[in-house]
Amino acid sequence: MQVHEQPSHTFQVDLRGLVDLLSHHLYSSPRVYVRELLQNAVDAVTARQNKRQDGTPGEIRLTVLPGALRVDDPGIGLSEADVHRFLATIGSSSKRDDLAGVEVARREFLGQFGIGLLACFVVADEITVVSRSATDPAAVPVEWRATSDGAYTVRTLPDDARPEAGTTVTVTARRGAEQWFTAECVRDLAGSFGALLRYDILVEAQGVTTKVNTTPPVWDRDHATPDTRRAALLAYGQETLGFAALDVVDLDLPLVGVRGAAYVLPVASNPLERGGHRVYLKGMLLSESASKLLPEWAFFARCIVDAEALRPTASREALYDDETLAAVRDALGDRIRDWLTGLAATDPERLERFLAVHQLGVKALAVHDDELLRTMLPWLRFETTAGRVSLAELARRHPMVHLARTVEEFRQVAAIASAQGLGVVNGGYTYDAALVDKLPSVAPGTSVVPLAADAVVAHLDAVPADRELAVAAFLAAARARLDRLDCDVVLRTFHPVSVPALYLDSREALHERSRAQAEADADPLWTEILSNLRATAPRAQLVLNDLNPVVRRVTGLADPELRATAVDALYGQALLMTHRPLRTTESALLNRALGDLLTWAADRTRTTEA
Numbered sequence: 001m002q003v004h005e006q007p008s009h010t011f012q013v014d015l016r017g018l019v020d021l022l023s024h025h026l027y028s029s030p031r032v033y034v035r036e037l038l039q040n041a042v043d044a045v046t047a048r049q050n051k052r053q054d055g056t057p058g059e060i061r062l063t064v065l066p067g068a069l070r071v072d073d074p075g076i077g078l079s080e081a082d083v084h085r086f087l088a089t090i091g092s093s094s095k096r097d098d099l100a101g102v103e104v105a106r107r108e109f110l111g112q113f114g115i116g117l118l119a120c121f122v123v124a125d126e127i128t129v130v131s132r133s134a135t136d137p138a139a140v141p142v143e144w145r146a147t148s149d150g151a152y153t154v155r156t157l158p159d160d161a162r163p164e165a166g167t168t169v170t171v172t173a174r175r176g177a178e179q180w181f182t183a184e185c186v187r188d189l190a191g192s193f194g195a196l197l198r199y200d201i202l203v204e205a206q207g208v209t210t211k212v213n214t215t216p217p218v219w220d221r222d223h224a225t226p227d228t229r230r231a232a233l234l235a236y237g238q239e240t241l242g243f244a245a246l247d248v249v250d251l252d253l254p255l256v257g258v259r260g261a262a263y264v265l266p267v268a269s270n271p272l273e274r275g276g277h278r279v280y281l282k283g284m285l286l287s288e289s290a291s292k293l294l295p296e297w298a299f300f301a302r303c304i305v306d307a308e309a310l311r312p313t314a315s316r317e318a319l320y321d322d323e324t325l326a327a328v329r330d331a332l333g334d335r336i337r338d339w340l341t342g343l344a345a346t347d348p349e350r351l352e353r354f355l356a357v358h359q360l361g362v363k364a365l366a367v368h369d370d371e372l373l374r375t376m377l378p379w380l381r382f383e384t385t386a387g388r389v390s391l392a393e394l395a396r397r398h399p400m401v402h403l404a405r406t407v408e409e410f411r412q413v414a415a416i417a418s419a420q421g422l423g424v425v426n427g428g429y430t431y432d433a434a435l436v437d438k439l440p441s442v443a444p445g446t447s448v449v450p451l452a453a454d455a456v457v458a459h460l461d462a463v464p465a466d467r468e469l470a471v472a473a474f475l476a477a478a479r480a481r482l483d484r485l486d487c488d489v490v491l492r493t494f495h496p497v498s499v500p501a502l503y504l505d506s507r508e509a510l511h512e513r514s515r516a517q518a519e520a521d522a523d524p525l526w527t528e529i530l531s532n533l534r535a536t537a538p539r540a541q542l543v544l545n546d547l548n549p550v551v552r553r554v555t556g557l558a559d560p561e562l563r564a565t566a567v568d569a570l571y572g573q574a575l576l577m578t579h580r581p582l583r584t585t586e587s588a589l590l591n592r593a594l595g596d597l598l599t600w601a602a603d604r605t606r607t608t609e610a
């Protein structure tokens with residue numbers, strides 16, 4: 001069979017489709033057109049300076065014209081051949097090097113993709129570039145004129161059309177996009193994107209010229225003392241981020257060319273919300289809310305940084321999530337950690353102020369960081385039987401620390417455990433249990449044991465046998481009374497004397513209660529099986545304190561009705577001490593008991609008065 005050679009074709013690009021792609025899917029807003037123009041101008045000046053053409057003026061001028069914007073730069077310029085190669089070919093860029101057959105972006109330039117100029121078509125119908133190359137003394141000015149339908153013309157101009165090397169780009173507003181060309185808008189966009197560019201950015205409108213950037217950035221300026229530097233950084237942060245930071249941390253990673261500052265939020269923020277950072281790449285604003293710049297735990301800080309070696313995504317609106325970003329994130333995290341440990345050593349007052357707002361964040365961080373936990377141990381507060389103290393303080397008093405896993409468990413036994421001389425910490429709050437578990441590894445000589453409510457009762461003293469006998473009838477009545485609530489009643493002696501009764505509900509008993517609830521809802525077969533299980537299952541316990549005067553009186557009551565009311569009241573009071581929300585049946589019981597007691601007291605008063 002004979003094979004016919006097929007003629008080869010070249011792709012045709014429909015520019016309208018491409019512009020639609022850029023405007024609706026790549027860039028989040030047409031405002032980026034100013035950024036792309038600025039970026040090309042900056043790169044052109046950098047390229048010219050790289051050619052050792054010293055004395056190149058570094059001034060980029062944006063002129064607002066009726067329905068158009070003109071950008072003048074004294075940069076490297078373009079020859080006629082360059083125009084064909086770089087402007088007329090989409091995706092072609094002079095800002096990449098061919099290294100061993102692979103094109104790589106050159107570090108010193110902002111642009112790399114060769115599509116930036118197209119962004120102008122999002123707001124413009126026509127782009128005109130008049131340029132004169134600085135590299136070839138014989139080069140004449142050249143004009144490239146392109147329209148959004150993809151047509152373009154190239155022509156050379158007489159020598160005097162542009163005597164100096166450099167480039168002038170003029171974009172003409174498309175109908176309906178005029179709002180992007182007003183003096184106010186251009187000034188705003190140029191000032192926002194170009195705030196940290198190292199060349200002067202001037203905007204001229206109606207004869208008035210304004211410089212919209214300040215060079216060098218505040219962190220690169222000379223400051224008389226560390227205090228004046230700090231004050232300048234704080235003032236810059238307030239102006240840029242809109243809040244008065246609690247503190248500021250200098251950021252400087254020379255290896256990857258990251259400079260800037262981290263600002264500590266003055267109010268607590270949600271650890272789950274990763275805050276956005278203001279990130280500049282080589283002086284050009286990338287994003288006001290870039291993510292992943294700091295480790296997750298550092299949610300209390302917002303950064304403003306200028307970076308050399310981080311990569312943008314193609315839209316230039318976010319950071320490319322690569323290994324360099326991960327390394328930068330770790331290194332910036334280290335800086336913030338150093339600041340924190342530094343504060344502990346040098347400025348405890350400021351640390352206290354910081355912790356008053358961000359304690360939760362630091363705890364989150366300390367869970368994964370023993371060194372930080374060791375440093376912060378004297379500062380982080382926990383709810384304990386010795387009050388709100390640090391773990392270091394608690395461990396000094398009680399080398400064996402008991403850990404209550406839930407707030408409820410802690411509330412049930414805190415008073416009594418402390419009366420028994422136990423050191424208990426409430427591990428029911430976020431991160432606290434995990435931190436307490438780590439105590440022995442950072443504070444040698446300490447140990448942590450789980451606290452079980454029933455274990456505490458086991459330590460309570462039983463009453464003497466004769467007393468137990470004397471109150472047997474009362475206890476039997478009380479048990480019968482509380483049986484329907486799945487609660488057992490025991491009598492013990494314990495301190496503090498002021499506590500009449502404890503309601504103890506171990507986790508198994510809690511589990512049993514939800515099982516009982518299921519039983520109530522289940523069909524008869526299951527009810528039987530479940531209730532057989534129940535006979536042996538743990539129950540809640542009401543532990544009466546035989547040292548308490550009220551309990552002594554109640555156990556001696558003869559009137560069965562009054563006794564029942566008193567048992568209900570003790571039960572209700574013990575429930576209240578656990579601080580957990582009461583169920584409807586429980587609050588009804590408590591209300592009824594109190595009502596009955598009040599009626600009884602009132603009746604008694606009347607009888608006495610009579």
Ligand SMILES: Nc1ncnc2c1ncn2[C@@H]1O[C@H](COP(=O)(O)OP(=O)(O)OP(=O)(O)O)[C@@H](O)[C@H]1O
Pocket residue numbers: 036039040041044073075076077078086087092093094095110111112113114115116117118167169
């Ligand atoms: N003001 C200018 N002076 C000199 N050359 C320019 C200028 N503007 C554009 N060019 C040339 O046109 C090429 C294409 O520019 P374009 O903005 O489309 O892409 P880029 O800047 O290379 O990359 P990116 O898509 O990342 O912006 C540039 O690589 C550069 O060679």
